[in-house]
Amino acid sequence: MKKKKGPRRIILKAPWEIEKLRAANQIVAEILAGLRQHLTSGITTAEIDRIASEEIEKRGAKPAFKGYHGYPATTCISVNHEIVHGIPSDKRVLAQGDLVSIDLGVILDGYFGDAAFSQIVGQSGSDLAKRLLSVTKESLYRGIAQARAKRRLGDISSAIQRYVESQGFSVVRKFVGHGIGTQLHEPPEVPNFGAKGTGPILKPGMVLAIEPMVTAGSYDIRVLDDGWTAVTMDGSLAAHFEHTVAITDKKAEILSDGFM
Numbered sequence: 001m002k003k004k005k006g007p008r009r010i011i012l013k014a015p016w017e018i019e020k021l022r023a024a025n026q027i028v029a030e031i032l033a034g035l036r037q038h039l040t041s042g043i044t045t046a047e048i049d050r051i052a053s054e055e056i057e058k059r060g061a062k063p064a065f066k067g068y069h070g071y072p073a074t075t076c077i078s079v080n081h082e083i084v085h086g087i088p089s090d091k092r093v094l095a096q097g098d099l100v101s102i103d104l105g106v107i108l109d110g111y112f113g114d115a116a117f118s119q120i121v122g123q124s125g126s127d128l129a130k131r132l133l134s135v136t137k138e139s140l141y142r143g144i145a146q147a148r149a150k151r152r153l154g155d156i157s158s159a160i161q162r163y164v165e166s167q168g169f170s171v172v173r174k175f176v177g178h179g180i181g182t183q184l185h186e187p188p189e190v191p192n193f194g195a196k197g198t199g200p201i202l203k204p205g206m207v208l209a210i211e212p213m214v215t216a217g218s219y220d221i222r223v224l225d226d227g228w229t230a231v232t233m234d235g236s237l238a239a240h241f242e243h244t245v246a247i248t249d250k251k252a253e254i255l256s257d258g259f260m
């Protein structure tokens with residue numbers, strides 16, 4: 001989500017609500033797992049979006065992004081130097097070696113699911129693209145490892161940032177993760193940068209969408225004239241991984257598990 005201002009309270013979810021969130025997120029995970037198989041050269045991003053829409057419908061859910069502040073599609077599909085919020089298009093044909101990020105949100109029974117992955121099309125990715133993927137994914141899991149009761153939100157942010165920067169990459173500042181529940185975006189914002197030991201204390205019942213966006217160059221971004229597609233200012237490659245997780249009194253539960 002886009003970074004915005006304004007302190008609002010973090011909503012704790014009851015166990016039955018966590019189950020609703022799990023159900024929504026499991027639909028996202030199943031569909032993302034299926035979409036991976038379709039990421040072959042020659043397919044258009046609009047075709048991928050169509051498949052996602054059909055799969056959502058089959059499962060009795062609804063797309064979460066379509067119509068959100070006017071967003072026109074079911075998925076966000078962002079290629080190479082596009083970071084997030086790429087709009088699927090009939091004109092965008094994927095080729096071997098493209099680094100593609102797919103973000104999908106659904107709503108089921110009033111509760112939201114949200115997750116994303118990046119992948120290279122075919123076997124022919126550059127070493128840089130492969131390293132960027134593995135570092136971004138690993139940073140997500142390092143963030144999740146900090147998502148535990150009694151720790152602070154900044155522990156998640158800092159774990160992601162430190163790892164990414166130690167590998168020579170940058171974390172995007174203009175977009176952040178978020179709380180999720182009966183809204184796609186709830187408090188708190190979950191930045192992928194920040195200081196350990198700062199921010200709200202994590203509590204069981206908090207549900208967070210953690211979503212590092214990482215670039216191979218600088219973290220500056222700009223949004224294209226379509227009003228959505230966020231790209232790296234310097235044209236460097238970008239990757240994005242996202243899981244929705246529930247804080248418990250042990251390890252966080254990855255509600256969207258099953259597609260990475």
Ligand code: MF3
Binds near residue numbers: 064068071103114
């Ligand atoms: N996972 C992204 C986010 O939380 C996807 C939002 S796309 C939008 O910002 F269209 F809904 F904005």
Ligand code: CO
Binds near residue numbers: 115177178
């Ligand atoms: Co999100």
